Amino acid sequence: MIEIYPANERYHADHGWLKSYFSFSFAEYFDPSNMNFGPLRVLNDDVVKPLRGFGAHPHQEMEIVSIVLSGYLQHEDSLGNKAVTTLGGVQRMSAGTGIIHSEVNPSATEDVNFLQLWFLPEKSGLTPSYEQTNFDIAKLKNQLLPVVTKNPDSEQIAHIHQDLTIYLSDLEADKEIEFTQEEGRRIFLFVIEGRLVINGETILNKRDSARITQLHKLTLSTDSSSRFMLIDLP
Template identity: 40%
Template sequence: MKTILHKADTRGHANHGWLDSHHSFSFGGYHNPERMNFGVLRVLNDDVVAQGMGFGKHRHDNMEIISIPLFGDLEHRDSVGNSTVIKEGDVQVMSAGTGIYHSEYNKNQDKEVRFLQIWLFPNQKNVQPRYDQISIENLKKRNQFYQVLSPNPDDDGVWVYQDAWFHLGDFDKGVETSYHLKRKGNGVYVFVLEGEATVNGEALQRRDGLGIWDTEQLSITTSGNTKILLMEVPMG
């Protein structure tokens, strides 16, 4: 088993006034050659957007882009005709493929919006751009992990052009659980959204990240009310 630990306070940080962002991997003005990616996981940004502010129209291509709102409402518009609002309890995916323009704004003038922006390298290039979002409220299960993303359109959650599986978990204190990897050669990046947990013997706190590979399963024990995101991704 191999691991890499990224403590919360070692992440890159940029505060633009309207945007306060922490970067688990190199992004924008933050460049760390030892933190370029974890397998095909290229970007994990922990973003806070001020009231009524946001990202103007910009282009992406050949990237799987996932947004997971943690608080507030994020308004999305794109060049393939989508105009939607995503909120806590939703997951959004955009396959940029041959190229797509989009914008994202905090829909509200009275509260900030917090969300995770996650990029995966795809396993197919130059696909037709596509967009999807779902509510995961009916998938939630207390004290166990529930799937919110996979490679299969018929599985729970959204799907991506990659052999990746994402699971969320909301746990009480003292819960012991495990996660079995879906695909040989994959690794898991564990990101603690709230609370504390011990994962394969490593103590993690809020916003800590732990990459694990060359193993078949994870053992997890929570130390308080804890919310965890597991991102299983190919390492090659």
């Protein structure tokens, strides 16, 4: 089953310094029928103005991933970590038993656009941790590149405490990608740019998403070009 969630039906919050689109119930947007998709609890598409951001605030019992689409994102936390990420970078934070962090746009001139994803961890009481990884953007071309997973085999892939994998891809016109997972799992698709076709018939446009169950094989194609994210979920 493929459930489509059009971009223009996402909840939109505009705070001036922050423009955000929520894919799931979050903050002032409460929808008990849209709380999660498996362990995926939050997907916020955020744009933050220069020199603004989220000040120091606490988190517990959550795996938080930030993927920068444009601009720069600066992270600081109570463990002493500080890092700046741009396109090609991923931030992963395990809040575990408790951590305080901030996320701000350090640029004086450029907005930052990033995807913030929250996942329920596979177990509670984890020791808080943070890592920043970088992937080769060229390797996105016409393939699914893992950037976050439970058991990474490369320093370019972030580790997460949940049985999932986040893939990114740049698909060219008239190319196809085949994806297969174990039966009984879930697939979440999110189109970052362009247009994506699922199994030759279901069309997703920019910022549309799809929640897929009971289908463990997909053929992904495009008639123009597409940058997208695929998450393999339990």
